[in-house]
Amino acid sequence: MSAKPLILRNGLIVTINERRDVFKGDILIEDKYIRGISANVQHNNADSFDASSYVIIPGLIQTHIHLCQTIFRNMADDLKLLEWLNQKIYPMEAAHTPESLRISAQLGLAELMLSGTTTIMDMGTVHHMDVVFEELVRSGIRAFCGKTMMDYGKIPTDLIENTQGAIDSSLSLMKRWHDCADGRIKYAFAPRFVLSCSDELLNVTAKLSQQLKIPIHSHAAETMDEVDLVKEKYHQDTLSYLEQLGVVGPNLCLAHCIWLNEKEKDILYQQNVKVLHCPSSNLKLGSGIAPIPDYLERGITVSIGADGAPCNNNLDVFTEMRLAALIQKPKYGPHIMDSETVMRMATMEGAKTLGLENEIGSIEIGKKADLAFIRLDQIYTIPFNNIYSKLVYSTPSSAVEYLMIDGNWVVKNRSLVYYDIDEIIKQTNHVSNTMFTH
Numbered sequence: 370m371s372a373k374p375l376i377l378r379n380g381l382i383v384t385i386n387e388r389r390d391v392f393k394g395d396i397l398i399e400d401k402y403i404r405g406i407s408a409n410v411q412h413n414n415a416d417s418f419d420a421s422s423y424v425i426i427p428g429l430i431q432t433h434i435h436l437c438q439t440i441f442r443n444m445a446d447d448l449k450l451l452e453w454l455n456q457k458i459y460p461m462e463a464a465h466t467p468e469s470l471r472i473s474a475q476l477g478l479a480e481l482m483l484s485g486t487t488t489i490m491d492m493g494t495v496h497h498m499d500v501v502f503e504e505l506v507r508s509g510i511r512a513f514c515g516k517t518m519m520d521y522g523k524i525p526t527d528l529i530e531n532t533q534g535a536i537d538s539s540l541s542l543m544k545r546w547h548d549c550a551d552g553r554i555k556y557a558f559a560p561r562f563v564l565s566c567s568d569e570l571l572n573v574t575a576k577l578s579q580q581l582k583i584p585i586h587s588h589a590a591e592t593m594d595e596v597d598l599v600k601e602k603y604h605q606d607t608l609s610y611l612e613q614l615g616v617v618g619p620n621l622c623l624a625h626c627i628w629l630n631e632k633e634k635d636i637l638y639q640q641n642v643k644v645l646h647c648p649s650s651n652l653k654l655g656s657g658i659a660p661i662p663d664y665l666e667r668g669i670t671v672s673i674g675a676d677g678a679p680c681n682n683n684l685d686v687f688t689e690m691r692l693a694a695l696i697q698k699p700k701y702g703p704h705i706m707d708s709e710t711v712m713r714m715a716t717m718e719g720a721k722t723l724g725l726e727n728e729i730g731s732i733e734i735g736k737k738a739d740l741a742f743i744r745l746d747q748i749y750t751i752p753f754n755n756i757y758s759k760l761v762y763s764t765p766s767s768a769v770e771y772l773m774i775d776g777n778w779v780v781k782n783r784s785l786v787y788y789d790i791d792e793i794i795k796q797t798n799h800v801s802n803t804m805f806t807h
């Protein structure tokens with residue numbers, strides 16, 4: 370954090386405010402916060418940064434990430450969800466040591482920040498989660514994170530816990546890490562999905578979530594196979610089952626929501642459940658296409674996430690934005706999911722999903738200075754009239770040159786401030802070759 374105030378001079382500012390202002394101007398940053406925005410900010414004692422070559426946008430928000438899986442990238446292709454989990458992901462998560470988990474988190478965080486993401490909601494693994502929180506603190510990113518909880522079903526013995534054990538270890542992580550790094554890091558309970566969690570685990574999690582005001586981060590209705598298994602077992606659909614257990618409410622953030630029926634969609638809207646949309650993952654696992662235009666029309670909050678590296682295989686928010694727009698068009702028509710709508714999903718709607726709409730998600734006075742700087746003139750993005758079109762359809766993540774979180778530079782001139790990228794590459798290859806490549 371710069372002790373001195375900082376003025377970002379003459380950037381093209383895409384505010385994402387209610388008036389949808391876009392203009393060339395200055396931003397004053399003081400004590401982590403945006404304190405001034407105008408055509409020409411005056412201040413007697415401020416440093417200045419020449420932003421005239423950049424589009425400045427709110428830091429991008431990804432609400433569904435698995436940092437623990439980054440090191441499994443390119444190791445689990447061409448499988449359906451349940452095989453992908455059972456044959457590849459569970460065994461690899463079970464094999465994690467603190468060292469392998471740490472490098473997986475570092476690799477993921479490096480990729481996320483170099484491609485413009487300033488805030489994530491991360492679903493962790495079962496064990497060793499302190500190292501992930503340590504890296505979240507160190508990296509400078511803003512994050513919600515929690516250990517995944519699984520106490521039921523066909524889960525490897527190394528990953529399944531008893532109900533009380535899963536709850537107790539979640540609470541003890543929460544006590545250690547929630548609201549740390551000056552509020553930058555927060556806890557989120559993470560029961561993995563209905564098929565891996567007992568009634569009791571879901572019910573207790575729901576009560577704790579309400580009592581402690583901690584969100585619940587889970588997956589739902591990702592594939593038809595999963596939906597059928599839930600129906601077979603509980604004789605009702607996923608959202609009705611979750612509602613009966615008290616899990617459904619504004620604290621609930623559900624990844625995917627591809628195969629919901631009309632009644633379940635009504636529950637999403639009525640109970641203000643948040644949908645986390647992961648287009649690359651949904652396509653790669655062959656899961657389906659979530660009916661996002663339908664959700665948006667109903668007034669449901671939808672944000673974006675890359676999911677885990679092995680089902681994507683990147684964590685690049687620009688890829689997710691572009692795909693979020695494109696995949697709906699064959700079904701609903703080319704007018705649907707315009708670029709501004711998608712840009713809002715990756716900023717303000719992400720902030721709303723996390724209950725941070727008064728702190729981040731737009732460039733406005735009083736909000737935290739979480740900003741991404743995108744090079745204005747690049748061969749693949751010029752010319753442009755519509756800034757949202759440029760950002761969603763034609764900007765590659767490599768155009769992100771600077772990134773600021775809490776008024777603090779975390780990427781400068783495409784280099785990470787808190788990590789040595791060569792060391793991360795070396796360690797990743799070493800750990801991957803010794804532990805995960807058989």
Ligand SMILES: [Zn+2]
Pocket residue numbers: 433435492588624676677
């Ligand atoms: Zn996921």
